[in-house]
Amino acid sequence: MRHILRRRELVADDWAYLGEESAGDALIVPLAQLRAEEARWRAWSGRLGVRLTPADAPEELSAGLARLALVAVEFPTAGDGRGYSQARLLRGRLGFRGELRAVGAGVKQDQVFLLARCGFDALELAPGEDPEAARRALGRYTVGYQPGAATVQLERLRFPAP
Amino acid sequence: MYRYDDLDRAFIAQRVEEFRDQTRRHLAGELSEEEFRPLRLRNGLYLQRHAPMLRIAIPYGLLRAAQLRKLADIARRYDRGYGHFTTRQNLQLNWPSLAAVPDILAELATVEMHALQTSGNCVRNVTADHLAGIAPDEVDDPRPYCEIVRQWAALHPEFTYLPRKFKIAITGSPEDRAASEVHDIGLHMQRDGAGEIGFAVLVGGGLGRAPVIGALIREFLPLADLLGYLEAILRVYNRYGRRDNIHKARIKVLVKSLGAARFREEVEAEWLAGRASAPVLTQAEVERVRAFFRAQPYETLTDLDVTADREPRFLAWYRYNTSAHRMPGYRAVCVSLKAPGAAPGDATSEQMEALAALAERVSFGLIRVTHTQNLLLADVPQRELYAVWGELERLGLATANIGTLTDLIACPGLDFCSLANAGTLGVARDIQQRFGALDYLYDLGRIEIKMSGCMNACGHHHVGHIGILGVDKHGEEWYQISLGGSANGFTALGEVIGPSVPKAEVATTLERIVEVYRARRLEEEPFIDTVRRLGLEPFRAGAYASHPQAA
Structure with a gap:
C-alpha cells in the first residue's frame, strides 16, 4: 500500500496510476495519454488526475483544469527543478486548487520544504524515505524571504505576496 | 553596511541546523555521496584534491572588521592559517575537515555570515563594483540592491535546483568594474528622466567553455519591478534551459539558441503574466536597506600633497x-x-x-x-x-603593483582544485619572478593577466589583456595564451594567439609578447590599445620566435 504525506499527515493513497490495479475510481493519467484519448477521459466518470513530466507545459491543462482533482508532478531526480516552476504556475497563474502531488525519485526529505513552499500539498516520497523525517523537515524553517504557498506557514516573510 | 535583523538571524541559524543534520546523516551513511553532493554544494562545500574546500560568501565583497577577524580566527582554528580571496569576492578555505563544517557555519553566523549558495546550480553570491559608494562616476550605490537580491535569492523555493549555476552582478557606474557583462545577469544602474533608479538588464553573459558577452534585453527596468523581472528571467531559464548536457546548461546557451530577441519576448511575456503574483519590493523595504549604506561620517577635509619629500x-x-x-x-x-x-x-x-x-x-x-x-x-x-x-x-601587503602585470588573477589551479587541468600558482610565481623589477613593470603600464587552470574559467582568462589557460596534454601541463580581452567598460573576449606552450616557457613567452609591445607602442599607448591597433599577428610572430618546444 502506497502512502502519501498529505498536508503533514501520512495517509494511504486513494489514487491509482493508469495501469495499476485499483478498486477505487480515482485515476492518474499521463498528460500524453490524456491528450491522445481526450474523448475517453472526458467521459471518465470517476475522479481524474494527470501526471506531468518535467518537460510538460502546465499551460496545456488550463482549459481542462476544472475537471482535474489532482495534478502529479514528476521529479525524476532531486536536481531537476522544473517541477517547482510547474507548481508555481499551477497554483498561481492557473489557479489550480486540487491536490498537487510531487512524485518521483527526487522527492526526499531535503527537498520537501521547498516543494511545499511552491504549493505541493501531497508528497509521494521516494522509496526508502522516512516519512517522519520528511514531516520534521517541513517545519525546519520559521522564516523566509520570498512569498510562497500557504501549505507552509512561516512566521515572517521579507517580501510579501501582492 | 547591512546588519541582520531577527528574520535574517533566524534564517541563518535554521540553515546551519539543516546543514548540520545533512552532514550528520552523510557521515552516518544515511545519505550517499551522490545524495549529499548537491546539498553540500549549496553550502559552498567541495570535496577537493586534498581535502574539502569551503567557499564562504562575502556578499558584494564587503566586510566589517569583526567579520574579517572571524575569518582569520576560523582559518587558524579550522584550517592552516590562511584563506584565498576569489574573483567573485568570496573566501575559500582549502583544508577544513568535513565534520567541522557545521561548526564553521555556526561561527560564521555569529558575525552575520554564511556559505549559502556559493556553489551548486542555484543563484550564487551577488557581486558589485569594489568602488561602490565612493566612485566619482557612480549613478548610485549598487550595494543595497545587491543585498535585496541576495535576500530574494536565499533558498528561493522555485530556483534552488536550476539547470546550472547562476551569477548576478550589479554595477552602479558606467565603467563596469564588476565584469557584469560576463555574468548570467548583469544589472547596470541608470536614472530615468525623472531621476528614478532603474536598471539596464543584460542576460546570458559568461566565461567558461563558450565565452560570450551578455545581451541587453531591457533598457530600463524600474526598481519596483526588479524582483518580478528577475523571477521572469529565472522561470524561463528554469523551464527551458538545457539539463541534458552540463556544458550546455548555462543561460547563455538558451539565450543563444532562442536568439536574444526571442528570449526577450519570452521573458517579457512571462513577466506580464506573472507580475500580479511576483514578490513585492516596497519603497519602505528599499529605504530600510538603503539606510545601511548611507555615506560614512566623513570629516571635512581638503586634498593634501602627501608626496612631498617622500621616498x-x-x-x-x-x-x-x-x-x-x-x-x-x-x-x-x-x-x-x-x-x-x-x-x-x-x-x-x-x-x-x-x-x-x-x-x-x-x-x-x-x-x-x-x-x-x-x-x-x-x-x-x-x-x-x-x-x-x-x-x-x-x-607584506604593500607591493606597489596594482594594475600592473604582476597584479595577476589566478584560480587555485591543479594544486587544490579537482576540476583543474593544470597548475596556476607555479606559473604565477614564475611570472612574478620574471617581471619582478618594478621599473620594468612600471614601464609596461597597465597589463591585466588572468589565468585559469581549466575551461571553467574561474580566473576569467577570456577577459584578460593577456589570458592564460591551463590545458592537459597527454598528462602534461601546457598553457594556451590569448590576447586582447578586457572586462572594464569595453568588454571584449581575447583571441588565442597560437599553439599552447609548456609550463617552463610561459614566462618567457609573455616576455616576448611584452617586448613586441615595447618595440611597437606609440607614446603612452597602453598595452591593450597596442594589441587592438596592431592585431595579433606581430605578437604571434614574436611569441613563437625561436620557440622549438611549442606544439
Missing part, C-alpha cells in the same frame, strides 16, 4: 595602490595580495587581523574584496596614507 617606494605605492575618492582629503587604498612568491589572493590569519585593526583605525572599520583578488580600504584620510603604507609594508 620613491612610497611614491610608487601611492601612484599604483591608491585611487581617487569622491570626498576631498580621502583616498581608496588597495591592499595588494600579489606579493612576489605569494599565491594570488591568499592572505594569512595574521594579515587579516592586522588589516581589521587598521581598517578600524583609518577606514570606518570596513574592508572590501575586489574581483581582482585584492583587498581595499575604501575611505582612508590622506593624512594617514604614509602611516598606512608603513603598516602594509610591515605586513
